[in-house]
Amino acid sequence: MDQALELANKAFNKGEVPVGALVLSSDRQIISQAFNQVEQLQDPTAHAEMLALKEACAILNKKRLVGYTLVVNLEPCPMCAAAAMHYRVERIVFGAYDPKGGGIDHGACLFSHRQTLHCPEIIAGVREQESQKLLRFFFQSLR
Amino acid sequence: MDQALELANKAFNKGEVPVGALVLSSDRQIISQAFNQVEQLQDPTAHAEMLALKEACAILNKKRLVGYTLVVNLEPCPMCAAAAMHYRVERIVFGAYDPKGGGIDHGACLFSHRQTLHCPEIIAGVREQESQKLLRFFFQSLR
Numbered sequence: 351m352d353q354a355l356e357l358a359n360k361a362f363n364k365g366e367v368p369v370g371a372l373v374l375s376s377d378r379q380i381i382s383q384a385f386n387q388v389e390q391l392q393d394p395t396a397h398a399e400m401l402a403l404k405e406a407c408a409i410l411n412k413k414r415l416v417g418y419t420l421v422v423n424l425e426p427c428p429m430c431a432a433a434a435m436h437y438r439v440e441r442i443v444f445g446a447y448d449p450k451g452g453g454i455d456h457g458a459c460l461f462s463h464r465q466t467l468h469c470p471e472i473i474a475g476v477r478e479q480e481s482q483k484l485l486r487f488f489f490q491s492l493r
Numbered sequence: 494m495d496q497a498l499e500l501a502n503k504a505f506n507k508g509e510v511p512v513g514a515l516v517l518s519s520d521r522q523i524i525s526q527a528f529n530q531v532e533q534l535q536d537p538t539a540h541a542e543m544l545a546l547k548e549a550c551a552i553l554n555k556k557r558l559v560g561y562t563l564v565v566n567l568e569p570c571p572m573c574a575a576a577a578m579h580y581r582v583e584r585i586v587f588g589a590y591d592p593k594g595g596g597i598d599h600g601a602c603l604f605s606h607r608q609t610l611h612c613p614e615i616i617a618g619v620r621e622q623e624s625q626k627l628l629r630f631f632f633q634s635l636r
Contacts (some may be wrong), residue, residue: 392556394579413535424539428577428603432572432596436537450608453575456607459602460571465593
């Protein structure tokens with residue numbers, strides 16, 4: 351989560367919503383890392399998680415990420431949570447909860463449906479306050 | 494939907510789950526079109542909708558698709574439905590319902606939550622049976 355927060359800070363400095371994500375192997379090696387690039391790429395789907403997941407598959411030359419962990423400092427939105435499901439990630443570790451846009455513990459509650467193809471283990475609220483503080487500071491600076 | 498079904502047939506012939514998608518302008522011009530390429534690209538997120546939405550933005554040089562319509566022959570999964578939300582598409586027209594993987598009328602029911610940032614108009618079940626037949630034929634051929 352240290353590294354995810356560092357990536358989030360990089361996003362912040364580029365005027366992006368401060369979200370950073372990593373894909374880790376089962377022995378905790380960093381496979382890929384990315385920060386939110388919605389503004390830079392002018393693509394509303396260029397979330398940190400989507401970029402990190404796609405890059406991990408490219409680096410590993412794998413179609414799925416069975417056994418891998420996605421770490422991100424904010425609760426993933428339904429798009430990213432569903433992508434993680436399609437990639438079959440083993441575990442999602444996230445920082446701050448996102449009552450407005452989150453799709454795991456809020457709203458769509460993606461892994462709470464019987465139809466869910468694959469349910470990663472969820473570890474939520476890791477260094478929640480640090481992440482929340484960074485995000486709050488970012489949105490306040492926009493006002 | 495004619496064109497979406499044609500694209501779905503192309504996917505079928507390439508051994509892909511037969512799903513085709515288009516993005517249309519408000520005056521019904523086709524902006525982009527794509528079919529499912531999960532196998533070809535070895536990317537479980539390379540759904541027809543994701544590819545068509547991304548391509549439409551690239552072609553139009555726009556960040557969002559306000560006023561545009563996504564047409565697809567199968568109920569979008571939660572990832573694609575959420576992506577359409579992020580792109581702010583005006584309308585989603587889909588063919589067959591997907592009780593197993595769909596994220597609009599099933600499972601996550603993405604647009605049924607109060608937190609939803611943007612709710613496209615949904616027109617569901619257009620030429621449902623044709624699409625259902627094609628999908629059923631595909632999955633039977635795998636057995």
